Amino acid sequence: MSGSSSAQRENAAGEIQVIHLANITRMYVMGSERIYALREVTLGIRRNEYVAIMGPSGSGKSTLMNIIGCLDTPSSGDYYFNGELVSTMNDADLAAIRNRQIGFVFQTFNLLPRSDALRNVELPLVYAGVGSSERRERAIRALEHVGLADRMSHKPNELSGGQRQRVAIARALVTRPSIILADEPTGNLDTKTGDEIMRLFEELWRQGNTIILVTHEEDVARHAARIIRVRDGRIESDGPNEHRLASMEPAPAKGIA
Amino acid sequence: MAVAALNANKLRAVLTTLGVVIGIGTVLMMGWFLAGLDSALEQTLSIFGDDVLYVAKWDWTGENWLASRNRADISFNQYQQFKQRMRTAEYVVPTADAGAKKVQFGDLQMNGTVIMGAGFEYSHVVGDAIARGRFFNEIEDENALPVAVLGQQIEENLFPNVDPIGKTIRIEGMPFLVVGTMPKRGALGADFLDRQIIIPLRRFFGLFSKARDLTICVKAGGADKLENVRYEAIGVMREVRSLAPEQKNDFAVNEQKEFRQQMDQLRVIVFGVGIAMTGLSFLVGSIGIMNIMFVSVTERTKEIGVRKALGATRRSILMQFLVEAVFLCLTGSLIAFIFTSIVALIGSQVLKEQAGMTFLSSTLPFSQIVVAIIVSVIVGVLAGIIPAFRGARMDPVEALRAE
Numbered sequence: 001m002s003g004s005s006s007a008q009r010e011n012a013a014g015e016i017q018v019i020h021l022a023n024i025t026r027m028y029v030m031g032s033e034r035i036y037a038l039r040e041v042t043l044g045i046r047r048n049e050y051v052a053i054m055g056p057s058g059s060g061k062s063t064l065m066n067i068i069g070c071l072d073t074p075s076s077g078d079y080y081f082n083g084e085l086v087s088t089m090n091d092a093d094l095a096a097i098r099n100r101q102i103g104f105v106f107q108t109f110n111l112l113p114r115s116d117a118l119r120n121v122e123l124p125l126v127y128a129g130v131g132s133s134e135r136r137e138r139a140i141r142a143l144e145h146v147g148l149a150d151r152m153s154h155k156p157n158e159l160s161g162g163q164r165q166r167v168a169i170a171r172a173l174v175t176r177p178s179i180i181l182a183d184e185p186t187g188n189l190d191t192k193t194g195d196e197i198m199r200l201f202e203e204l205w206r207q208g209n210t211i212i213l214v215t216h217e218e219d220v221a222r223h224a225a226r227i228i229r230v231r232d233g234r235i236e237s238d239g240p241n242e243h244r245l246a247s248m249e250p251a252p253a254k255g256i257a
Numbered sequence: 258m259a260v261a262a263l264n265a266n267k268l269r270a271v272l273t274t275l276g277v278v279i280g281i282g283t284v285l286m287m288g289w290f291l292a293g294l295d296s297a298l299e300q301t302l303s304i305f306g307d308d309v310l311y312v313a314k315w316d317w318t319g320e321n322w323l324a325s326r327n328r329a330d331i332s333f334n335q336y337q338q339f340k341q342r343m344r345t346a347e348y349v350v351p352t353a354d355a356g357a358k359k360v361q362f363g364d365l366q367m368n369g370t371v372i373m374g375a376g377f378e379y380s381h382v383v384g385d386a387i388a389r390g391r392f393f394n395e396i397e398d399e400n401a402l403p404v405a406v407l408g409q410q411i412e413e414n415l416f417p418n419v420d421p422i423g424k425t426i427r428i429e430g431m432p433f434l435v436v437g438t439m440p441k442r443g444a445l446g447a448d449f450l451d452r453q454i455i456i457p458l459r460r461f462f463g464l465f466s467k468a469r470d471l472t473i474c475v476k477a478g479g480a481d482k483l484e485n486v487r488y489e490a491i492g493v494m495r496e497v498r499s500l501a502p503e504q505k506n507d508f509a510v511n512e513q514k515e516f517r518q519q520m521d522q523l524r525v526i527v528f529g530v531g532i533a534m535t536g537l538s539f540l541v542g543s544i545g546i547m548n549i550m551f552v553s554v555t556e557r558t559k560e561i562g563v564r565k566a567l568g569a570t571r572r573s574i575l576m577q578f579l580v581e582a583v584f585l586c587l588t589g590s591l592i593a594f595i596f597t598s599i600v601a602l603i604g605s606q607v608l609k610e611q612a613g614m615t616f617l618s619s620t621l622p623f624s625q626i627v628v629a630i631i632v633s634v635i636v637g638v639l640a641g642i643i644p645a646f647r648g649a650r651m652d653p654v655e656a657l658r659a660e
């Protein structure tokens with residue numbers, strides 16, 4: 001198995017894949033039943049790809065996302081992150097990857113309700129061990145970047161859905177991770193607000209970030225350059241997006257936080 | 258609904274802290290009381306001297322009380338023989354007591370005083386003998402002159418605005434010239450000292466013909482010499498009392514240690530009650546804190562998931578909840594500290610006036626505050642560790658799914 005997987009970790013051009021899953025299975029035991037959320041999934045993602053994961057409800061999209069994000073542990077199979085086998089890492093290593101390499105964006109935003117926008121965005125920097133003044137500065141810049149400079153001292157319940165998701169994106173960006181994982185980021189937003197969020201992702205992609213997005217809306221998936229379709233825990237299809245939206249092409253090149 | 262839950266939590270937080278408040282409060286009160294006891298003990302011991310033996314018929318420990326009663330008095334003659342034969346002692350001084358006597362000065366009168374007859378060297382035996390004036394001298398002693406040294410309370414009662422030195426008081430109707438006064442010496446277990454009047458022993462014999470039993474004070478001249486002096490004193494006293502080798506001592510050689518033992522018993526009682534109370538309230542308090550921390554961890558399951566997704570390690574989640582538990586305990590101990598400080602301030606005053614307990618300080622000893630802080634940190638960590646571990650070990654995916 002290791003022979004084939006090490007071959008798969010590099011693509012034809014010899015680039016190392018930042019994410020490489022080899023025969024990943026995630027199984028839940030419910031009493032006497034075994035539920036397979038993922039079955040033998042093999043998948044590679046290179047730097048600066050823009051991937052949409054699609055599929056019906058219960059097909060295993062979130063499970064796949066959680067494993068990629070080092071939040072969940074597969075039942076079997078090997079996961080290489082930046083060429084390193086994740087199963088050999090300890091809690092602190094995994095936390096460091098989640099902290100510095102990956103930025104999570106959730107469907108339900110998942111902001112801390114008692115903290116204002118600025119404190120929410122500062123939180124990953126706290127775990128990164130950044131000193132308070134630099135933390136503040138960087139959090140302010142991240143919020144400015146998502147267009148929320150005037151909402152920094154607002155609590156989540158004083159913000160609209162779109163604003164909340166932008167705070168969440170600022171929080172995901174503040175440690176300058178190379179990979180953004182977004183599980184249905186527009187699922188709780190109306191179309192117009194959703195489009196704004198998608199423009200933000202587009203921009204991040206153009207600046208060199210790797211973006212992996214879960215969605216079941218074709219309109220949303222159309223922004224991505226590659227679409228992976230999942231069904232019953234298996235990859236049904238995986239290929240470039242033929243209908244990629246062209247309207248985005250001239251993106252403003254603005255430096256991120 | 259959310260407001261109700263919040264209020265319910267507040268009530269629980271208050272009740273929880275109460276357990277800690279009582280626990281820490283008890284620790285502080287106990288420390289306060291024991292520190293007072295200690296200072297009182299030191300004061301008493303310094304008056305009785307750490308190198309002085311008291312040869313008497315009576316055993317101060319209270320043991321052999323029945324046997325002591327049937328022993329022969331120590332007579333003046335025996336004292337003279339004893340003093341003559343003692344080689345190692347620095348001073349050998351006789352004393353005798355007579356209690357509950359009436360004393361007058363002018364129109365003022367005081368009952369319940371203690372008259373002590375003593376040799377003139379008595380002032381060398383005890384610590385802190387004279388506040389003003391002087392002790393009576395050898396000539397006054399030899400000639401049984403009517404001179405007196407007054408205890409602090411007697412001075413206070415009979416000479417409220419007058420300098421007593423050179424005045425004449427009446428003891429049981431007989432005139433005595435006041436030559437000196439003693440400082441405040443009454444301490445725990447020896448409060449009679451302030452109601453004492455010391456007069457020359459020969460004069461005392463003239464006044465109280467029935468009080469013939471002597472206590473001989475033997476000053477060793479250094480705590481290191483005490484054991485040698487004790488050895489000699491027992492031997493000499495046996496000779497003086499004409500005891501055959503097989504007979505037991507019919508006298509006791511007492512020292513301040515006996516006071517220490519009595520004090521230690523009191524200390525054990527205070528400590529025992531304190532520990533029981535402290536233990537109980539800490540048990541209640543830490544169960545409460547543990548409960549509130551479990552609630553806090555459960556309520557914030559989602560938050561734990563989010564924090565883990567953002568890069569929190571198990572350790573940092575653990576620390577977060579431990580700090581919260583310790584903070585609860587420290588809040589409790591701060592309340593306890595304020596409360597106990599007030600009790601000490603008022604209590605020391607009230608107990609002094611109502612119960613004559615002069616030994617209690619009006620402030621808490623600093624060491625106790627340090628102890629209270631350390632104890633509350635420990636209780637917080639112990640009570641918080643299990644809930645904090647539960648939070649730290651949560652699976653991030655499951656935690657994120659929580660509502």
Ligand SMILES: Nc1ncnc2c1ncn2[C@@H]1O[C@H](COP(=O)(O)OP(=O)(O)OP(=O)(O)O)[C@@H](O)[C@H]1O
Nearest residue numbers: 028030035036037056057058059060061062063064
């Ligand atoms: N903790 C769990 N215990 C048991 N089964 C689980 C658990 N988590 C997920 N599953 C199952 O695994 C399968 C995949 O779940 P997953 O959440 O990945 O689906 P999804 O594609 O994200 O669906 P949706 O579009 O509704 O979010 C489902 O059948 C689900 O019931």
Ligand SMILES: [Mg+2]
Nearest residue numbers: 061062063183
């Ligand atoms: Mg899902």
